[in-house]
Amino acid sequence: MTLELHVWGPAFGLPSIDAECLATVTYFAQTLSAADYLLVQSSPSAVPSHHLPALYNPSTATWISGFDPIVNYLSTLQPPSYHHPDVTTLPSRVYADSQAYKALLTSSAAPLLALSLYVSSANYSETTRPAYSAILPFPLPWTEPLAVRAAMAARAAHLGMSSLDTDAEMERLEKEEREREAAGWVQIPRALRKAVGGQNSGVKGQLSPEMKRRIKLEGLAAEVFDVLGEVDFLEEENGEEEEEDKEGRGRIKVTLETKCLAFAYLALMLLPDVPRPWLKEVLQRKYAGLCEFVLEYRRKTFPESGKVLPWADRESDPAVSACDSAFSIVGRFVRAVVDDIPMLGREWSRWWALRQRRVAEENSTETQLVIRRSVGESERSLLLAGAGLTLLAINVVGLGIYWYRYRGLLGAPLQTWHRPLVGLGSFGAAGAMFAGLA
Amino acid sequence: MATTSTAAPPRKWWQVPRPLQKVFDTFPLLAYDVNALPARAQSATSGDLPTLYVFSTEEEALLGAPSFNPSCLKWQAFLKLAGVKFQILPSTNHASPTGALPFILPARSSPTDVPSPIPSSKLHDYALKYGTSNPPEVSALRLDAYQALLDVPIRNAWLQALYRDPQYIDLLDRFYITPASSSYWVRGALRHQLRRAAETEIRKTGPGGAASTALSLLVDEHSVYRAAVKALEALATLLSESKTGWFFGAETPTIFDASVFAYTHLMLKYMSDAEGEVEGEKDFILASRKLGIMVRSAGSGELEQHHRRLFELLWLADSNAELLDTKARGNKLLQVQLQA
Numbered sequence: 001m002t003l004e005l006h007v008w009g010p011a012f013g014l015p016s017i018d019a020e021c022l023a024t025v026t027y028f029a030q031t032l033s034a035a036d037y038l039l040v041q042s043s044p045s046a047v048p049s050h051h052l053p054a055l056y057n058p059s060t061a062t063w064i065s066g067f068d069p070i071v072n073y074l075s076t077l078q079p080p081s082y083h084h085p086d087v088t089t090l091p092s093r094v095y096a097d098s099q100a101y102k103a104l105l106t107s108s109a110a111p112l113l114a115l116s117l118y119v120s121s122a123n124y125s126e127t128t129r130p131a132y133s134a135i136l137p138f139p140l141p142w143t144e145p146l147a148v149r150a151a152m153a154a155r156a157a158h159l160g161m162s163s164l165d166t167d168a169e170m171e172r173l174e175k176e177e178r179e180r181e182a183a184g185w186v187q188i189p190r191a192l193r194k195a196v197g198g199q200n201s202g203v204k205g206q207l208s209p210e211m212k213r214r215i216k217l218e219g220l221a222a223e224v225f226d227v228l229g230e231v232d233f234l235e236e237e238n239g240e241e242e243e244e245d246k247e248g249r250g251r252i253k254v255t256l257e258t259k260c261l262a263f264a265y266l267a268l269m270l271l272p273d274v275p276r277p278w279l280k281e282v283l284q285r286k287y288a289g290l291c292e293f294v295l296e297y298r299r300k301t302f303p304e305s306g307k308v309l310p311w312a313d314r315e316s317d318p319a320v321s322a323c324d325s326a327f328s329i330v331g332r333f334v335r336a337v338v339d340d341i342p343m344l345g346r347e348w349s350r351w352w353a354l355r356q357r358r359v360a361e362e363n364s365t366e367t368q369l370v371i372r373r374s375v376g377e378s379e380r381s382l383l384l385a386g387a388g389l390t391l392l393a394i395n396v397v398g399l400g401i402y403w404y405r406y407r408g409l410l411g412a413p414l415q416t417w418h419r420p421l422v423g424l425g426s427f428g429a430a431g432a433m434f435a436g437l438a
Numbered sequence: 439m440a441t442t443s444t445a446a447p448p449r450k451w452w453q454v455p456r457p458l459q460k461v462f463d464t465f466p467l468l469a470y471d472v473n474a475l476p477a478r479a480q481s482a483t484s485g486d487l488p489t490l491y492v493f494s495t496e497e498e499a500l501l502g503a504p505s506f507n508p509s510c511l512k513w514q515a516f517l518k519l520a521g522v523k524f525q526i527l528p529s530t531n532h533a534s535p536t537g538a539l540p541f542i543l544p545a546r547s548s549p550t551d552v553p554s555p556i557p558s559s560k561l562h563d564y565a566l567k568y569g570t571s572n573p574p575e576v577s578a579l580r581l582d583a584y585q586a587l588l589d590v591p592i593r594n595a596w597l598q599a600l601y602r603d604p605q606y607i608d609l610l611d612r613f614y615i616t617p618a619s620s621s622y623w624v625r626g627a628l629r630h631q632l633r634r635a636a637e638t639e640i641r642k643t644g645p646g647g648a649a650s651t652a653l654s655l656l657v658d659e660h661s662v663y664r665a666a667v668k669a670l671e672a673l674a675t676l677l678s679e680s681k682t683g684w685f686f687g688a689e690t691p692t693i694f695d696a697s698v699f700a701y702t703h704l705m706l707k708y709m710s711d712a713e714g715e716v717e718g719e720k721d722f723i724l725a726s727r728k729l730g731i732m733v734r735s736a737g738s739g740e741l742e743q744h745h746r747r748l749f750e751l752l753w754l755a756d757s758n759a760e761l762l763d764t765k766a767r768g769n770k771l772l773q774v775q776l777q778a
Binding site: 049065066068069072092093095096097099100101103104106107108110154155223226227230252 | 579580582583584586587589590591638642643658660661664665668669671672673675676679
């Protein structure tokens with residue numbers, strides 16, 4: 001039995017660019033032997049759940065996605081290939097703390113990471129986007145990173161740091177200006193505005209958005225790292241027994257999966273080489289323990305020399321080459337484009353994704369994992385999307401015919417030539433003289 | 439041309455012409471006293487007591503019963519804990535200055551006084567300032583981590599159950615849909631909107647935790663509930679370590695107790711079967727999709743016990759005295775409404 005783990009591809013010297021995927025790979029590397037699973041470089045549009053990481057078990061044809069569900073699923077598998085981390089022998093306190101810290105990582109560390117790698121325009125265009133381009137086959141870098149960025153921006157929206165996204169900021173300013181123009185307000189010419197003291201002059205104008213918000217950003221980061229700093233992540237090395245006895249409550253201990261998740265988030269904060277490294281600087285300056293944990297853990301789990309991660313070979317492996325064929329890539333690209341059609345595109349994609357998942361569920365032979373659909377909305381949205389798309393198509397075709405036929409886009413459809421009337425006027429000056437008489 | 443004189447102040451050429459000036463000088467003819475607010479406003483908005491606006495029904499608000507919205511209930515419980523005297527009124531998000539309930543309108547000191555509403559972000563300070571008994575502050579860094587448990591898995595499970603689970607459609611209608619409109623079409627649209635909003639919220643933290651792209655909408659309810667069971671288990675463990683029976687070993691209940699209570703109370707009240715011991719397999723509990731049962735079976739019942747103690751402390755202890763009081767006030771309110 002070989003499990004297939006579909007994840008985002010490697011970047012920044014780490015096995016995956018996405019935190020959750022990275023956590024899963026880290027967990028697999030420590031609990032499974034390399035012969036028992038296969039890492040497949042993928043993107044969300046290629047898996048039925050539209051979410052990475054996704055685990056595929058070929059023997060039961062089951063798809064599982066998300067870090068937590070995958071870890072759960074692994075624990076239902078049989079040893080010997082899977083080395084269960086000993087959960088039962090740990091005190092229940094450790095287990096409870098681990099749950100809490102896992103929730104903290106997803107609720108607070110994820111938005112921070114989103115701010116640093118995705119929301120900040122400079123970091124995104126210099127570092128993140130090229131990294132995505134490197135791991136995706138050709139037309140997909142046009143669609144997929146955008147979707148990821150949108151999701152990440154939504155993730156971090158509650159922090160109120162959207163000004164880091166200078167593209168969006170410029171767009172907003174331009175829109176405001178157009179509105180003002182339309183409303184008929186007096187306009188100061190652009191050239192004058194700069195001299196008077198507009199956006200780009202003075203010290204403030206020279207500062208990058210990250211510098212302007214530096215204090216608040218550092219505050220946000222500190223809130224998270226202070227809490228994470230309480231955890232003893234590197235416990236194995238420091239002799240675990242002694243510390244516990246010494247004091248009733250020493251540093252907090254957590255389970256392996258929480259460590260993996262913490263490593264994933266912290267590594268993606270610390271390791272990428274970004275042009276606006278505020279998050280990295282905060283970590284390095286004040287939280288040496290966390291940095292040490294990241295480097296140490298990486299050295300231990302993914303040694304430079306030694307065991308290699310079992311990446312699937314693109315050419316030889318049938319499972320991988322199927323989902324990487326040109327045909328499927330074009331299909332994925334087209335679906336992403338359709339998804340961008342306002343209003344209806346999203347409905348259609350919802351329907352498509354639901355259908356794909358249902359097919360995957362029906363194929364699965366494991367009954368316990370079959371998931372009920374929530375509220376019979378799929379049928380209705382199918383009808384709605386179908387009707388809407390048909391209407392749209394009819395409209396587009398009709399509009400095209402109308403333009404072609406009546407608006408003369410390519411010239412009038414019927415060209416007529418009238419023979420000029422032969423009258424007295426056509427006989428020169430003499431004719432003109434007599435025309436008045438006629 | 440204007441003529442100048444040395445005695446009068448220098449006249450300027452744009453001065454208002456004298457006849458017009460005379461007309462203006464007669465104004466104001468008479469300044470009336472400021473109108474008092476309508477009599478109904480006195481008791482219906484803010485009377486002698488500060489008013490907390492929450493999601494509730496008319497009858498339950500009169501009795502001061504717990505709100506059915508978790509964040510409203512959290513602040514309602516905390517204000518009671520702090521010993522603030524207040525009344526509650528049903529309201530909607532549209533009425534709130536911040537766009538979200540709850541908010542509190544302080545008591546009016548004079549009939550013309552216009553108190554400014556206090557949004558939920560400042561309610562903590564308000565409670566400490568005006569309360570009679572100060573709930574202790576918890577200063578544990580772990581508090582933030584456990585707060586995240588409430589913010590992510592438990593909140594997601596609540597959203598999933600109430601908004602997306604077919605078995606609670608009636609509950610959703612009763613809470614948010616029926617009071618809002620009587621039109622079939624409006625209700626349908628509202629339901630759809632709420633469901634989508636809940637889905638977006640759950641998706642933000644994803645099936646496994648991290649943000650997911652727009653298409654992985656298919657919120658996997660199984661894993662949402664499983665995460666909630668684990669979170670409740672963790673909270674029960676934390677509670678079992680405390681000697682006082684309140685979280686983090688505090689002497690009296692804290693804000694964290696109020697936040698936990700807000701969820702456990704609603705889950706136990708609306709999302710469990712009739713009272714009685716539920717013994718079952720873990721898988722059976724998961725499959726039932728009833729959050730109340732999950733609360734009850736977490737740990738060895740610590741959460742249910744915690745809920746009962748807090749409920750008795752806040753609602754049952756002074757219920758006899760207060761019930762009469764609220765009833766009297768309710769009658770007065772009705773009378774005033776009839777008169778107006």
